[in-house]
Amino acid sequence: MNGEARFLRSFPAKPIVAERASNAELWDEAGLRWLDLGGASHGVALVGHNHPAVVAAVREQAGRLIHVAQSVQSAVRAGFLDRLHSHLPPALERTFLANSGTEGMECALKLASAATGRTRIVAMQRAFHGRTLGALAATHRPEFRAPVSGLLPRADFLPLNDMEALKATVTQETAAIVLEPVQGEGGVRPASREFLRVARDIATDTGAILIHDEVQSGLGRTGRFLAADAANVVPDAVVLAKGLAGGLPIGACSATAELAAKLPPGGHGSTYGGNPLACAAGTAVLTVLEQERLAERAARLGEHALSRLRRLDAPGVRDVQGAGLMLGLDLRTRPQPVLKALSGAGILALGGGTTGVRLLPPLTIPEAQLDEALDALATAMQAPEVPA
Ligand SMILES: Cc1ncc(COP(=O)(O)O)c(C=O)c1O
Secondary structure, X not given: OOHHHHOOOOXXXXXXXXEEEEEOEEEEOOOOEEEEOOOOOOOOOOOOEOOHHHHHXXXXXXXXXXXXXXXXXXXXXXXXXXXXXXXXXXXXXEEEEEOOHHHHHHHHHHHHHHHHOOOEEEEEOOOOOOOOHHHHHOOOOHHHHHHHHHHOOOEEEEOOOOHXXXXXXXXXXEEEEEEOOEEOOXXXXXXXXXXXXXXXXXXXXXXXXXXXXXXXXXXXXXXXXOHHHHHOOOOOXXXXXXXXXXXXXXXXXXXXXXXXXXXXXXXXXXXOOOOHHHHHHHHHHHHHHHHOOHHHHHHHHHHHHHHHHHOOOOOOEEEEEEEOOXXXXXXXXXXXXHHHHHHHOOEEOEEEOOOEEEEOOOOOOOHHHHHHHHHHHHHHHHOOOOOO
């Protein structure tokens, strides 16, 4: 048995042994070149794979100080937090640093529980928030929750953008309303601006904590630093992760000072969260986002891609949705034949829900490579094995 076969995976591995990558391109051991439209990095390659500024920052920091625990102060962490908060709504004053998106969600849910003393979670159908128990409780897909269903807190799942259902379900017993401003894993679906505003109002009226999960939609991907910025809605806590440290493990939960103050002494922590190496990489990522104006670029390229997807003349497409460089096709059938045809053309895309094809390219992808992927998608939709 080779080492990879020993890796305990709960999903099939792609037939690729990755060797190196640069921006949107990845090369395997056989020397084949692939384009990462999200299928290789699941959206982590936000500023591309191995951005030179991130590589330089990691090298420099690794030579100096890789780790100190959260109990020890660090100028690198301070600099990173200052930089991160310069992009966040001013009302979100405090950030906990963790190592993944799901851990960021755990922090947000813990804060909601500590602040309200309540236990009920209201989440959205098709939502994905992570694989640890709290985040999983708010994740909709029953297959993901089934193995540990007995351990999970109870959540009510409502259709996204259904304001009446939200009004009817959120009560004085609700600890948190949890939502992705643009859903990803369940299929790309933006929450409407009105829904985001109504959720904000209902949370305020009932005393529930509003948690935005921007693990996938944040950091400029949809054209704004946070997707919810477009609706001018500020949650009580927002969770970020994915590309925030250029591929090093990171997660962040940013909250209002009022909410953060509800955490009792010793109420949360993480050995690695906020370590200097991840923070140095994070500072480099934020610098690249600013200097290369990547949110604006995502908006521009996203419009181009969306209009190309909308022009796709394929009867198998039920709907096309997107925000910036978070793009989705909703098909009438399962997406696997399309993903397979794309893979045959060297394009690594993602599924979304049971019928979605999802594209999460780096915000730095050269336009010609984005078009190469969209051409391949148009061809894949015509492949004989793809049902109409
Ligand atoms: C919206 C959202 N939340 C949370 C997570 C979990 O992040 P992680 O896999 O880093 O724990 C993901 C991962 O894809 C995600 O897309």
